[in-house]
Amino acid sequence: xxxxxxxxxxxxxxxxxxxxxxxxxxxxxxxxxxxxxxxxxxxxxxxxxxxxxxxxxxxxxxxxxxxxxxxxxxxxxxxxxxxxxxxxxxxxxxxxxxxxxxxxxxxxxxxxxxxxxxxxxxxxxxxxxxxxxxxxxxxxxxxxxxxxxxxxxxxxxxxxxxxxxxxxxxxxxxxxxxxxxxxxxxxxxxxxxxxxxxxxxxxxxxxxxxxxxxxxxxxxxxxxxxxxxxxxxxxxxxxxxxxxxxxxxxxxxxxxxxxxxxxxxxxxxxxxxxxxxxxxxxxxxxxxxxxxxxxxxxxxxxxxxxxxxxxxxxxxxxxxxxxxxxxxxxxxxxxxxxxxxxxxxxxxxxxxxxxxxxxxxxxxxxxxxxxxxxxxxxxxxxxxxxxxxxxxxxxxxxxxxxxxxxxxxxxxxxxxxxxxxxxxxxxxxxxxxxxxxxxxxxxxxxxxxxxxxxxxxxxxxxxxxxxxxxxxxxxxxxxxxxxxxxxxxxxxxxxxxxxxxxxxxxxxxxxxxxxxxxxxxxxxxxxxxxxxxxxxxxxxxxxxxxxxxxxxxxxxxxxxxxxxxxxxx
Numbered sequence: 005x006x007x008x009x010x011x012x013x014x015x016x017x018x019x020x021x022x023x024x025x026x027x028x029x030x031x032x033x034x035x036x037x038x039x040x041x042x043x044x045x046x047x048x049x050x051x052x053x054x055x056x057x058x059x060x061x062x063x064x065x066x067x068x069x070x071x072x073x074x075x076x077x078x079x080x081x082x083x084x085x086x087x088x089x090x091x092x093x094x095x096x097x098x099x100x101x102x103x104x105x106x107x108x109x110x111x112x113x114x115x116x117x118x119x120x121x122x123x124x125x126x127x128x129x130x131x132x133x134x135x136x137x138x139x140x141x142x143x144x145x146x147x148x149x150x151x152x153x154x155x156x157x158x159x160x161x162x163x164x165x166x167x168x169x170x171x172x173x174x175x176x177x178x179x180x181x182x183x184x185x186x187x188x189x190x191x192x193x194x195x196x197x198x199x200x201x202x203x204x205x206x207x208x209x210x211x212x213x214x215x216x217x218x219x220x221x222x223x224x225x226x227x228x229x230x231x232x233x234x235x236x237x238x239x240x241x242x243x244x245x246x247x248x249x250x251x252x253x254x255x256x257x258x259x260x261x262x263x264x265x266x267x268x269x270x271x272x273x274x275x276x277x278x279x280x281x282x283x284x285x286x287x288x289x290x291x292x293x294x295x296x297x298x299x300x301x302x303x304x305x306x307x308x309x310x311x312x313x314x315x316x317x318x319x320x321x322x323x324x325x326x327x328x329x330x331x332x333x334x335x336x337x338x339x340x341x342x343x344x345x346x347x348x349x350x351x352x353x354x355x356x357x358x359x360x361x362x363x364x365x366x367x368x369x370x371x372x373x374x375x376x377x378x379x380x381x382x383x384x385x386x387x388x389x390x391x392x393x394x395x396x397x398x399x400x401x402x403x404x405x406x407x408x409x410x411x412x413x414x415x416x417x418x419x420x421x422x423x424x425x426x427x428x429x430x431x432x433x434x435x436x437x438x439x440x441x442x443x444x445x446x447x448x449x450x451x452x453x454x455x456x457x458x459x460x461x462x463x464x465x466x467x468x469x470x471x472x473x474x475x476x477x478x479x480x481x482x483x484x485x486x487x488x489x490x491x492x493x494x495x496x497x498x499x500x501x502x503x504x505x506x507x508x509x510x511x512x513x514x515x516x517x518x519x520x521x522x523x524x525x526x527x528x529x530x531x532x533x534x535x536x537x538x539x540x541x542x543x544x545x546x547x548x549x550x551x552x553x554x555x556x557x558x559x560x561x562x563x564x565x566x567x568x569x570x571x572x573x
Contacts, residue, residue, distance in 0.1 A: 018113030020140055022133050024126040024152015025053035029162070029232035032153045033060070040120055040150055046112045048105055049122040057122045070105045106136040113145045126154040156199045159231030159266040163238045164281035167197050167268065175199065180210045192217020197270035204229055205261030208247035214269060215243050226278060229255075229265045234291050234316050240278060243269065287314030288543035292478035292558055293471075295498075297322040297487040305385070306481075306531050313539045318477070320468060321461040322490035325355050328433065328454045337428050337453045338363045342373055346451070347424040350380040351397075352407060352439065356430045357389040359455035371395050382410050384532075406529055407439035417447030430455035434486070458486070463494040475499030478559045479524075479538055482506045483531055485514035492518050501562045505538045507531065 021040045026032035033056065041047070041060040049057055051071035058067060105121070112119045127133040127149055140147045156177050160167055167175045174196025178187060181202065191198045192214050202210050207227050215221050221244030228238040241249040250256045284290070292315045296303045299321045307317035328334060338360065340346060351357050364373060371394030380399040381387040387397050401409035417425050426449045429439065433454045443450050463469060471477055473496040480498050482488050488511060491498075497519060498504065505524035506512040512522045524541045526534035549556045 018116050018119065018145060020109055020113050020119045020121060020136075020145060020147040021150055022127040022137060022147060023057070023120050023122045023150045024128075024154075025049070025056050025122045025124060026153040027125055027155035027158040027232045028052075028056070028230065029158075030056045030059075032158060032232065033057070034150065034152070037150050037152065041122075043118055044120040045117040046119045047122065048109055048112075048119060050124055053122050053124050057120070061120075068105075068108060105132070106139045109136055110139060110143060110145060113140070114143075123152075124155070125158075126152045129154055129156075155231060155264070155266055156201055159228050160199065160226075160268050162232045162236060162284045163226060163228040163266075163268075164278045164283055164285075165226050165228075165238075165268045166277070166281065167199065173197055173270070177201075178210075180206055180213075183213075188213045188217045192219050195271070197268065200267040200269065202265055202267060203261065204250070204258070204263045204265050205256055207250065207265060207267055210267065211243040211246050211269075219243055219269070223269060224271065225267060225269045227265050227267045229263055231266055232284075234314060236285060236291075238278070238282070238285060284314070286546070288539040288546065289479075290314035292316065292542065293318060293476065293560065294538070295320060295472065295477045295480040295491075295502075297480070297491045298483065306535060309532060309535045310538075313535070313542070315479075318468070320464045320491070320495070322487050322494065323458045324461045325358075326457045326459055327359075328457055333453050334359070334363060334430070334455055337430065337451055338367065338369075340451070341377060341428065342369070344376070344424070346377055346426050346428045347422050348378045348380060348426075348448075349374070349428040349430070350382075350410070350439070350443075351386050351390065352382045352410075352429075352431055354383075354385050354389045355432065355458075356455050357386060357393060360430055361393050380410060380414070382406060404529060407442070410439065411442035411446075414443065414446060425449050426451060429453065433457045460490050460493060469495045472496055472498055472502075475501045475560050475562075477502050479503035479505055481531070481534055481538065482511050482515055483534065485511050487511075488514045488518060488520075501559050503538070503541065503559050505534055505541070507534045 021044070023037050023040055025037070037057075038060045041057055042062050044061055044065055046066045046068065047057065047061050048068045048070060051069050054067070054069055061067070109119050109121050121127075121133065121136060123130045123133050127137075128151065137147060137149070157167070174194055175198075176191045176194065176196055177199045178191055179201045198214065200210050204227075211225065214223075221242060223243045224240070225243055225246055226238055226240050227246065227250070228236060230236050239246070239249050239253060247256075289310065290313075294310050294315045294317050296306060296310070296317050296319045298306070298319060303317065303319045307319065310317045341349065349360075351360075364370065374395050378398045379390065379395055381390055381397040382401060383405045387400050390397055399410070399413060402413055403409050404412075419425070425447070427443055429443075429450055429452050431452065431454065433456070440450050440452050464472075472480075472491075477498065480491070480502055482491075482505065484507065500521065503523045504515055504520045505526075506515055506522050507526045508529045509525070512525055515522050524534075524537050526537050546556050
C-alpha cells in the first residue's frame with residue numbers, strides 16, 4: 005500500500021505538520037513522521053531533535069533551528085529570517101535565529117509550503133506547539149498532528165521501569181517546572197506511581213515536595229538522564245536518599261545540572277525489578293565509542309550492528325580509493341567483457357564492483373553486458389553491490405569469505421565444458437597474489453587488472469586524533485593490516501585503555517608489531533563476526549563487574565581524569 009502524500013503545495017495552499025520526534029532515540033520516529041519529513045519543503049525543529057529529523061528530510065529542504073543564536077538574525081526584531089534552501093538534506097544548515105517560530109511557520113504555510121514543525125517528545129504535551137496549532141486554526145491554515153513517543157513514557161521504558169503492574173495502580177504525570185502546590189498535594193496524597201519531568205539539580209527539591217505532601221521518605225525512586233540515548237544513565241534511590249545518591253555519583257553539583265531528567269516514584273515503580281528489566285543500559289557495548297576505520301559507505305551495515313549492541317560507532321576512513329594511473333588496461337578488459345574474451349569475472353571487493361560499474365557507465369553499458377559470463381564474488385557486501393548493479397553472482401565462497409575460500413569452490417578449467425579459459429580479475433593495486441596463483445594452478449589464464457589504487461586517507465579532524473591517542477574511544481575494530489598501519493600513520497597509536505579487536509591473525513600480528521595489545525579476535529574473517537566477538541567481550545566484562553560488585557564502566561572511563569570528564573558529556 006503506497007503512503008498517502010501530504011497535500012500539494014501551491015500559491016494559496018500550504019500545510020503544517022506538527023510532529024513529535026520522541027525523547028531522543030532516532031528509532032522511535034513513527035512511519036508517519038518519516039513520511040511527513042520526506043515531503044516537507046520547510047523543516048522547523050527544536051535544536052535537540054534537529055539531528056534526529058533532518059536525516060529523513062528530502063534534498064533541497066529549508067531547515068530552521070529554533071534555538072539558533074539570536075545575535076545572528078539578519079532581520080532583528082522581525083521574527084522572520086530569510087529561509088535558505090541548500091542542496092541536500094544531509095548538508096542542511098540552520099537558518100538564523102527564530103524569535104517567533106509560530107510566525108515563521110505561518111508565513112511559510114501561507115506561501116504554499118509544506119511545513120513540518122518538529123518538537124521533542126509529543127506535540128500534544130508541548131504548550132508552545134499547542135499555541136502554534138491555535139494560530140494555524142485561527143488563520144485557516146490546514147494542519148495535522150503526528151504524535152511522538154512522550155519522554156515521560158518512553159524514558160521509563162528504556163530505563164526498565166514499568167509504570168503499571170497487574171493491580172493497575174494510578175499513574176500521575178507532573179512537570180516540576182510548572183507544578184502548583186495543589187498539584188504536589190494531590191500526587192503526594194495518592195499511592196500511585198508519579199512520573200516527574202524535572203532537571204538534574206531539581207530532583208531533590210521535587211522529592212522534598214512529595215515527602216512534604218505525604219509520601220514516605222523510603223518510597224522507591226528512579227532518576228534517568230539522557231533517556232533513550234546511548235548517554236542514558238539511571239540511578240535508583242528513595243525520596244529521602246536521592247540527594248545523597250546523586251552527590252556520591254559526583255553528578256551534582258555540576259554545570260550540567262540543568263539537564264532534563266525523568267523521575268519515577270512509587271512502590272510499584274519496581275526499583276527492585278529494574279535489575280531484571282534494564283534491557284537498554286545492559287546491552288553488551290552500551291555507550292561504548294567504537295572506532296571503525298572505514299568509510300561510511302563501507303561501514304554502514306557494521307555500524308548498524310554495533311548500534312544494536314548499544315555502541316556509538318565513529319567511522320574514520322584510513323584508505324582512499326583513486327583511479328589507476330594508467331586506465332588503458334582497465335579499458336581493454338571491459339571491452340573484452342563485451343567481445344567475449346572471458347569465461348569468468350571475479351570481484352573481491354565492493355570497490356572493484358564500483359570501478360567496473362563506473363567504467364560501464366562511461367561506455368554507456370549496463371548489467372546486460374555480463375550476459376554469458378560467470379560472476380564470482382567474495383563477501384556479503386561485494387555480492388550485495390553486484391545485486392544492486394543488477395548482477396546475481398554465480399559463485400560466492402561457501403566457507404571463508406576470502407581469496408582462499410573462493411579458490412576452494414572454484415572449478416578447475418575443463419576444455420570440454422569451458423569454451424574460454426580466461427578470467428578477468430579487477431582488483432586493487434596492493435592486492436596479494438593468492439587468488440591469481442590459485443586460478444593458474446586450476447588451469448585458468450588470468451587478466452589481473454588494476455581497477456583502482458588504494459592510498460592512505462587524509463588525517464581525521466584534530467578532536468578525533470586526540471580522542472584516539474588520549475583514550476576517548478572504548479574500542480577500535482581493525483579489519484585488515486593496512487587499516488592498522490594507516491590509522492597509526494594518520495592519527496597516532498590508540499591509547500592503551502582502548503580495546504583492540506582484529507579480524508584475523510595477520511591483522512593481529514600487524515597490530516602487535518605497532519605496539520598494540522590485541523584483546524579480541526574474530527572467530528572467522530568477517531567484519532560482522534568481529535563485531536559479534538567485541539560484543540561477547542563487552543558482555544563478559546560487564547558480567548565480571550556485576551559479579552564482583554563493581555560499577556559497570558566503559559574502558560575509556562579507566563583513563564586518568566575520565567570520571568571527572570564523564571559527568572559533562
